[in-house]
Amino acid sequence: MTLVSQATPSVRDRSSPALLRKIVVDPWLFGIFVLVTLSVLIFAALPIFVVMKQAVVTDHGFDLGVLIETLSQSFVWTSLGNTLLLGLVSAIVATAAGFLLAFSATRTTMPGKTFVHGVALLPIISPPFVMALAVVILFGRSGLITRELLGIRNANVYGFHSLVLIQSLAFTPIAYLNIRGMLQSIDTALEDASASLGASRWTTFSRVTLPLVTPAILSSTLLVFVKSVEDFGNPMLIGGNYNTLAVEAYSQMVGYFNLQAGALLASLMLVPSMTAFLIHRYWVSKRSYVTVTGKPSAQTIRISGGVVVPLALGCYAIVFAILLFYLTVVYVSFTKLPGVNNTLTLDHYATVFTAGFQTLTNSLLLAGIATPITAVAGMLIAYLLIRKAFPGSFLLRWATLLSFAAPGTILGIGYVSTFNAAPLLLTGTAFIVVAAMVVKNLQVGIEAGSNQLRQIDKSIEEASTILGASNTRTFFQVTLPLLKPALFTSLSYALTRSLTTLSAVIFLVSANWTLITVTILSQVETLKLGVAAAYCSILVFVVLAILAVMQLVLNSTSKR
Amino acid sequence: MSKVIFSNITKRFPGVAGATAVDKLNLTIEEGTLVTLLGPSGCGKTTTLRMLAGFETPSDGTITIGGRDVTNVPVNARNVGMVFQSYALFPHMTVRENVEYGVRLLNLPKAEMKDRVNTILETMALAHYADRSPSRLSGGQQQRVALARAVVTQPKVLLFDEPLSNLDAQLRERMRDELRAIQLRLGITSLYVTHDQSEAMAISDRVVVMRNGAIEQDDSPLNVYSRPGTGFVAEFMGKANILEGKVEAVDDTTVRVRIASTVAFTLARNDRAFKIGQDVRCVVRPEHIRVDVAGTMEAKVRRVVFQGAYVEYLTDLEGQECVFLDTDYYKSGVAEVGQTVKLAIDSRPVWILPENEANALGKAA
Numbered sequence: 001m002t003l004v005s006q007a008t009p010s011v012r013d014r015s016s017p018a019l020l021r022k023i024v025v026d027p028w029l030f031g032i033f034v035l036v037t038l039s040v041l042i043f044a045a046l047p048i049f050v051v052m053k054q055a056v057v058t059d060h061g062f063d064l065g066v067l068i069e070t071l072s073q074s075f076v077w078t079s080l081g082n083t084l085l086l087g088l089v090s091a092i093v094a095t096a097a098g099f100l101l102a103f104s105a106t107r108t109t110m111p112g113k114t115f116v117h118g119v120a121l122l123p124i125i126s127p128p129f130v131m132a133l134a135v136v137i138l139f140g141r142s143g144l145i146t147r148e149l150l151g152i153r154n155a156n157v158y159g160f161h162s163l164v165l166i167q168s169l170a171f172t173p174i175a176y177l178n179i180r181g182m183l184q185s186i187d188t189a190l191e192d193a194s195a196s197l198g199a200s201r202w203t204t205f206s207r208v209t210l211p212l213v214t215p216a217i218l219s220s221t222l223l224v225f226v227k228s229v230e231d232f233g234n235p236m237l238i239g240g241n242y243n244t245l246a247v248e249a250y251s252q253m254v255g256y257f258n259l260q261a262g263a264l265l266a267s268l269m270l271v272p273s274m275t276a277f278l279i280h281r282y283w284v285s286k287r288s289y290v291t292v293t294g295k296p297s298a299q300t301i302r303i304s305g306g307v308v309v310p311l312a313l314g315c316y317a318i319v320f321a322i323l324l325f326y327l328t329v330v331y332v333s334f335t336k337l338p339g340v341n342n343t344l345t346l347d348h349y350a351t352v353f354t355a356g357f358q359t360l361t362n363s364l365l366l367a368g369i370a371t372p373i374t375a376v377a378g379m380l381i382a383y384l385l386i387r388k389a390f391p392g393s394f395l396l397r398w399a400t401l402l403s404f405a406a407p408g409t410i411l412g413i414g415y416v417s418t419f420n421a422a423p424l425l426l427t428g429t430a431f432i433v434v435a436a437m438v439v440k441n442l443q444v445g446i447e448a449g450s451n452q453l454r455q456i457d458k459s460i461e462e463a464s465t466i467l468g469a470s471n472t473r474t475f476f477q478v479t480l481p482l483l484k485p486a487l488f489t490s491l492s493y494a495l496t497r498s499l500t501t502l503s504a505v506i507f508l509v510s511a512n513w514t515l516i517t518v519t520i521l522s523q524v525e526t527l528k529l530g531v532a533a534a535y536c537s538i539l540v541f542v543v544l545a546i547l548a549v550m551q552l553v554l555n556s557t558s559k560r
Numbered sequence: 561m562s563k564v565i566f567s568n569i570t571k572r573f574p575g576v577a578g579a580t581a582v583d584k585l586n587l588t589i590e591e592g593t594l595v596t597l598l599g600p601s602g603c604g605k606t607t608t609l610r611m612l613a614g615f616e617t618p619s620d621g622t623i624t625i626g627g628r629d630v631t632n633v634p635v636n637a638r639n640v641g642m643v644f645q646s647y648a649l650f651p652h653m654t655v656r657e658n659v660e661y662g663v664r665l666l667n668l669p670k671a672e673m674k675d676r677v678n679t680i681l682e683t684m685a686l687a688h689y690a691d692r693s694p695s696r697l698s699g700g701q702q703q704r705v706a707l708a709r710a711v712v713t714q715p716k717v718l719l720f721d722e723p724l725s726n727l728d729a730q731l732r733e734r735m736r737d738e739l740r741a742i743q744l745r746l747g748i749t750s751l752y753v754t755h756d757q758s759e760a761m762a763i764s765d766r767v768v769v770m771r772n773g774a775i776e777q778d779d780s781p782l783n784v785y786s787r788p789g790t791g792f793v794a795e796f797m798g799k800a801n802i803l804e805g806k807v808e809a810v811d812d813t814t815v816r817v818r819i820a821s822t823v824a825f826t827l828a829r830n831d832r833a834f835k836i837g838q839d840v841r842c843v844v845r846p847e848h849i850r851v852d853v854a855g856t857m858e859a860k861v862r863r864v865v866f867q868g869a870y871v872e873y874l875t876d877l878e879g880q881e882c883v884f885l886d887t888d889y890y891k892s893g894v895a896e897v898g899q900t901v902k903l904a905i906d907s908r909p910v911w912i913l914p915e916n917e918a919n920a921l922g923k924a925a
């Protein structure tokens with residue numbers, strides 16, 4: 001990678017006049033680069049280091065005793081073990097489900113693919129804990145299924161089993177999209193070739209298809225694992241006694257005001273997350289046989305007949321579960337007191353649009369500010385990294401990677417600790433919330449932008465400069481318009497994530513600036529399930545509506 | 561004034577140990593002329609061109625345009641135009657917007673800007689397509705947009721990097737002539753990169769043949785073909801037999817070279833110095849050898865390739881390979897492998913490579 005050659009001192013020595021010239025030629029762009037890099041370092045890297053420092057340094061300086069004392073407490077190791085176990089099981093289950101969906105959708109004649117596809121994506125655009133809410137409603141003490149249908153009085157919905165179910169369903173779409181993308185970019189001629197050589201369908205699957213998608217399977221497993229480690233809402237709501245690191249860190253911070261323990265737990269979260277992330281980046285992605293061109297190759301459907309039935313049944317079961325959960329939430333949002341008084345009502349919506357209206361508008365406003373910043377900054381950083389190798393690029397690259405791989409909890413705690421004093425007194429402001437949203441979602445835009453940039457003929461930008469445009473102008477007038485698809489990917493992702501994020505912002509909200517996800521969480525905790533459900537329904541609806549509008553805009557502007 | 565001078569230009573790319581893309585290159589492009597860089601892949605043509613454009617910075621040496629040292633001037637301040645191999649048209653702009661892009665940056669009065677754009681669109685027969693997206697134009701039309709966009713800003717120097725390589729053979733010839741016509745009309749100093757020797761000869765005032773980052777020969781199109789400075793140039797410019805011989809006799813105006821027991825040429829000496837007994841290498845183009853029953857030269861056929869318009873023979877001439885073309889094969893029939901054929905060589909175009917002379921042509925440039 002370029003990083004390696006930059007690190008070699010001899011090369012740097014020889015090329016330093018050239019690097020210097022790069023700066024002189026383009027002072028504006030270099031200025032932007034410095035500004036962006038500094039911002040990313042301050043808002044992405046610094047908070048994480050502050051947390052790690054807090055974990056080992058007390059008021060009296062570095063204190064090994066405190067560290068050892070904290071580490072000797074059992075809750076640290078229990079929650080670490082819990083986090084790893086949950087992550088592992090959820091990752092395996094979600095990846096298996098995602099593979100089933102992806103394979104059936106791309107390779108078989110399963111009926112109702114569009115429907116399956118649409119429903120399977122629902123969890124991506126909603127807050128992760130919609131599932132938890134639904135599970136409480138359906139299987140809780142006064143659950144619609146456990147109590148109403150089965151008459152079970154004291155069903156225990158809280159704990160590991162529910163968490164696995166919820167996380168698996170919530171993260172299946174990640175695996176599904178990932179594996180589906182890979183299956184689509186495998187040239188089906190390879191499978192045809194195998195068949196023409198006399199291989200049975202099973203042999204073709206196990207010797208050709210499966211090995212080719214293995215990288216996607218591994219990468220999905222790792223991604224879901226990271227997501228599960230990071231997940232705060234579900235374990236908080238439904239974990240019961242099964243505490244994960246994210247929950248334990250939160251309760252140490254907010255419940256016991258034990259900053260040091262909170263910081264330590266949050267830092268511990270970095271270990272599995274970063275490990276998985278680095279394995280993914282430097283090992284799995286290098287093992288891919290498929291060069292993803294962004295253009296799905298022509299697909300021929302080969303699998304029909306009897307085998308499709310069990311596959312399709314599996315898919316329908318997943319889709320049914322997802323739908324059931326979402327419809328439950330919608331149903332409950334219109335119900336007086338689910339399980340007790342099932343009369344239909346609009347009361348909950350009335351509450352949301354009166355007392356709770358501010359939190360909704362807050363969320364929309366802050367996400368609305370964060371989204372365009374995230375997307376444009378993502379494209380700009382991609383451009384700076386791919387097209388302009390300014391000295392110091394590696395700082396920018398690593399800081400953004402770090403912010404992406406780091407769980408929201410550590411970022412949230414880091415923000416609270418870093419920005420609570422002048423000159424960076426930001427706690428309680430809207431700015432800090434927006435900053436967290438931007439930093440957490442930047443990397444997806446950078447990734448999409450980089451991939452697209454690599455496909456844009458460099459001479460198009462050169463043509464602009466040779467006609468007299470500065471690099472800054474070239475970026476905004478030529479590069480950015482050409483990056484439109486990546487920009488939209490980034491916009492949609494940033495918007496959905498900003499509206500549905502919880503783990504980082506829960507530490508940052510204040511009386512003035514509270515967010516819808518945080519409100520939902522507290523509504524569920526106080527068992528105002530109807531209001532929580534109404535919020536969730538509105539949130540899902542709003543996200544869907546905005547995404548639809550964005551898609552329309554994209555389609556209409558790319559007609560020309 | 562826009563004469564271009566490369567002095568001692570060297571380019572090393574960082575990271576590639578020991579690789580020098582361009583090595584101490586000296587080149588002058590006279591005002592208003594079109595110079596072509598020609599050479600095999602990887603010889604440094606594009607790198608040279610991109611250094612003039614400003615996309616690459618030389619590791620050493622200076623470049624001047626019209627007397628001004630531009631070595632460290634950024635691309636967008638050099639006032640050079642460029643036609644890219646891929647055309648590099650802005651896909652999100654119409655033809656007019658593409659052409660307007662550079663003019664806008666000149667801060668001209670609006671009327672003059674419009675005027676310039678319209679004039680060039682007319683000149684290039686593009687007025688009709690002005691509001692189309694470039695992706696909806698044919699290859700030739702896209703090429704014209706690229707050229708219009710490059711010249712509308714009235715650059716001092718115009719650069720072309722294999723501009724025709726994306727076109728099919730017929731269109732390539734037509735566009736080549738169009739490019740040359742416009743370049744001549746605008747009188748714009750131009751540097752043109754290609755690896756197609758016939759394109760180079762057809763379009764240029766001078767052809768610069770490059771090899772391994774250095775200039776092998778810098779000369780008129782006629783001379784690089786008929787008076788190559790080295791065997792490399794001779795072979796790169798077209799099929800050539802390079803036959804070894806010995807000087808047999810020298811007088812005031814001619815030199816006699818013996819190639820084989822049956823072949824010897826008497827050539828004009830052109831004031832070059834030769835010694836009797838000296839080893840020389842002669843360039844004989846295949847088209848100057850013909851089958852002739854009355855010929856004195858005898859060669860043994862090794863391979864016969866039928867090409868339709870002609871038959872290509874590879875023959876053995878007393879140990880030296882000799883290729884020639886027979887366009888009259890239908891009269892005398894096609895010879896067979898192993899057969900001995902009688903040949904005649906037209907000695908006027910035979911050229912003795914100057915490689916052992918003190919002032920070899922290639923180095924003199």
Ligand SMILES: Nc1ncnc2c1ncn2[C@@H]1O[C@H](COP(=O)(O)OP(=O)(O)OP(=O)(O)O)[C@@H](O)[C@H]1O
Pocket residue numbers: 573574576580581599600601602603604605606607608755
């Ligand atoms: N950015 C770069 N980094 C490292 N080496 C380079 C770079 N650009 C060119 N080179 C090297 O410099 C040498 C000359 O390349 P250049 O592109 O000038 O060749 P060319 O004559 O234009 O060839 P072609 O006919 O294939 O276009 C090659 O060996 C090439 O590998």
Ligand SMILES: [Mg+2]
Pocket residue numbers: 605606607
């Ligand atoms: Mg080239």
